[in-house]
Amino acid sequence: MQQAGSARSEKRNAAGSRTTHPYVGRSVSLATKHGKEEQIAPAFSQRLQMRVEVPVGIDTDVLGTFTGEISRTGSPTETAYAKARLGMQLSGSPLGLANEGSFGPHPALPLLLADTELMVFIDDERGIQVQEMLVSEDVVAAQCTARTFAAVETFLARARFPSHALIVRPEGVLQPDLLFKAVIDPQRLQELITLCAAASPVGLAHIESDLRAHMNPTRRRVLSQLAEQLAQRLACLCPHCATPGWGVVDHELGLPCGWCGQPTELLRAVIFGCPACSYREHHGRPDGLQHADAGQCPFCNP
Numbered sequence: 001m002q003q004a005g006s007a008r009s010e011k012r013n014a015a016g017s018r019t020t021h022p023y024v025g026r027s028v029s030l031a032t033k034h035g036k037e038e039q040i041a042p043a044f045s046q047r048l049q050m051r052v053e054v055p056v057g058i059d060t061d062v063l064g065t066f067t068g069e070i071s072r073t074g075s076p077t078e079t080a081y082a083k084a085r086l087g088m089q090l091s092g093s094p095l096g097l098a099n100e101g102s103f104g105p106h107p108a109l110p111l112l113l114a115d116t117e118l119m120v121f122i123d124d125e126r127g128i129q130v131q132e133m134l135v136s137e138d139v140v141a142a143q144c145t146a147r148t149f150a151a152v153e154t155f156l157a158r159a160r161f162p163s164h165a166l167i168v169r170p171e172g173v174l175q176p177d178l179l180f181k182a183v184i185d186p187q188r189l190q191e192l193i194t195l196c197a198a199a200s201p202v203g204l205a206h207i208e209s210d211l212r213a214h215m216n217p218t219r220r221r222v223l224s225q226l227a228e229q230l231a232q233r234l235a236c237l238c239p240h241c242a243t244p245g246w247g248v249v250d251h252e253l254g255l256p257c258g259w260c261g262q263p264t265e266l267l268r269a270v271i272f273g274c275p276a277c278s279y280r281e282h283h284g285r286p287d288g289l290q291h292a293d294a295g296q297c298p299f300c301n302p
């Protein structure tokens, strides 16, 4: 695997001579307290021969938690970059990585719940930031309220318990000492439902998926895929200045109609760019389509 990575990480620079990728042999700090290095390190090792290192004593929870004890103040993008900076400060490394996930309506299909994962990379030596995003519809994020353990049977199947952990608390009140995370034992779950229902002003326990990566294998698979995506992008050097991180930076709409030639709302081009210089390239659609169907034209089919 190492050798395959080495071959891939050698690129031709603008002059056409073979160069070793600038990140080969480097280490990058990863800000995580939930073991995300297991999902992220393999791609960085194989694609770039980089070592992913987690700074000792890092606590990314200071930037907000999924369970709401500490609310997040920034956008997911701001939080991801702040996490990466935190790791870089602790390790003293000029290279940093971090991930931030958010769960909510799918950006394209709002009725569907989606896991939007962002992974960011900072290189202070080159003054660049590179990010990749992945939206997954394969989400295990369920919640319910219940008075008894017997009432949650169908919920547990939906929440894929116990392969996916749960969080239990009393419904209607947020008490830090009655917030139980990482629940994977059915006996313990039963006890906690009884305890939290008794402490709730409405007599119900609130049960929800523990979305933290180390407790949610579905999310871990998405992270592995996203790490691969970011490592691949960093392996690509700008054709103009050879900075790592060449990739898609924008999209252009306006694919011309096949009948009248007027622009439609469909994707026309994908724009590739460099994180360091202003060099850009317009590439056609990945599927090669050059004209839109007249049925999708606002002039031919208003």
Ligand SMILES: [Zn+2]
Pocket (backbone or CB within 6 Å): 257, 258, 259, 260, 261, 262, 294, 297, 298, 299, 300, 301
């Ligand atoms: Zn038309």
Ligand SMILES: [Zn+2]
Pocket (backbone or CB within 6 Å): 238, 239, 240, 241, 242, 243, 274, 275, 276, 277, 278, 279
């Ligand atoms: Zn460039």
